[in-house]
Amino acid sequence: MSRSDLTEAAGRLSACRRIVVFTGAGVSAESGIPTFRGEGGIWEKYDPDVFGNIPGLGQVWLTQPQRLLDFITDALDTFLAAQPNAAHLVIGKAEAAGRIRAVVTQNVDDLHERGGTRTVFKLHGDLYTLRCLRCGRSGPLDRGRMERIRDQLDGMRSGRLAILKKLWEIMPRCGECEGLTRPDVVFFGESLPANVLRQAEEETRSCDAFLIVGTSGVVYPAALLPKLARSRGALVVEVNREASPYTEMSDFSFFGPAGSIVPELIPESPRPA
Numbered sequence: 001m002s003r004s005d006l007t008e009a010a011g012r013l014s015a016c017r018r019i020v021v022f023t024g025a026g027v028s029a030e031s032g033i034p035t036f037r038g039e040g041g042i043w044e045k046y047d048p049d050v051f052g053n054i055p056g057l058g059q060v061w062l063t064q065p066q067r068l069l070d071f072i073t074d075a076l077d078t079f080l081a082a083q084p085n086a087a088h089l090v091i092g093k094a095e096a097a098g099r100i101r102a103v104v105t106q107n108v109d110d111l112h113e114r115g116g117t118r119t120v121f122k123l124h125g126d127l128y129t130l131r132c133l134r135c136g137r138s139g140p141l142d143r144g145r146m147e148r149i150r151d152q153l154d155g156m157r158s159g160r161l162a163i164l165k166k167l168w169e170i171m172p173r174c175g176e177c178e179g180l181t182r183p184d185v186v187f188f189g190e191s192l193p194a195n196v197l198r199q200a201e202e203e204t205r206s207c208d209a210f211l212i213v214g215t216s217g218v219v220y221p222a223a224l225l226p227k228l229a230r231s232r233g234a235l236v237v238e239v240n241r242e243a244s245p246y247t248e249m250s251d252f253s254f255f256g257p258a259g260s261i262v263p264e265l266i267p268e269s270p271r272p273a
């Protein structure tokens with residue numbers, strides 16, 4: 001990456017008013033949420049074949065409630081501690097300034113929203129939304145409630161039956177029918193929310209620039225979006241830790257931390273193109 005390339009890419013982007021930003025685990029990793037499969041990630045400690053789907057989690061609840069307790073505690077600690085980084089913040093500001101149309105993300109955290117972005121299409125769902133297992137209604141799980149659940153987990157450390165019972169008590173219920181709820185995220189084997197994917201495709205089809213941040217593009221169908229942008233003639237800019245399947249199709253690729261590169265690409269006061 002050379003300084004002149006960065007200046008040139010920023011100049012080209014400053015002329016764009018319909019930028020779509022496509023983000024993945026890399027941008028959240030810089031905020032303290034390790035990529036699930038990466039070093040220190042949650043799948044290093046918990047088998048994704050068991051903990052990565054609802055039937056598996058239900059089975060763990062019944063047979064090893066202590067393990068489920070540990071899993072939920074680890075997950076909540078990680079997500080509650082994360083703070084938006086410079087990339088999230090500058091993206092939020094560029095949206096407010098009318099330069100960015102939407103963020104399409106594969107992350108289930110709330111860092112883009114907390115970074116000020118209003119239009120976020122979450123392809124893999126939202127950890128801060130609960131869906132009723134009985135009636136299907138969705139409702140928000142605000143951070144305060146998540147923190148209270150986290151606090152309650154600390155009190156239960158012994159006895160399989162006691163933990164099982166206590167978990168049953170503190171699991172969030174549906175506001176309508178009192179049914180058990182689940183996080184509205186896409187688990188393994190589940191399909192992406194069709195309406196979200198359709199809206200993301202629509203924005204991508206009409207964007208003038210497509211900015212890839214922190215995603216190496218192996219998970220379909222999300223991985224098709226950069227190709228769609230490219231085929232529609234959009235400027236494609238990539239920010240990743242290392243070369244990816246997107247590098248070849250990108251007009252510019254920058255390798256390094258999103259938190260330092262993205263603010264250079266979409267500065268708060270862009271120079272006129």
Ligand SMILES: [Zn+2]
Pocket residue numbers: 132133134135136137174175176177178179
């Ligand atoms: Zn319900």
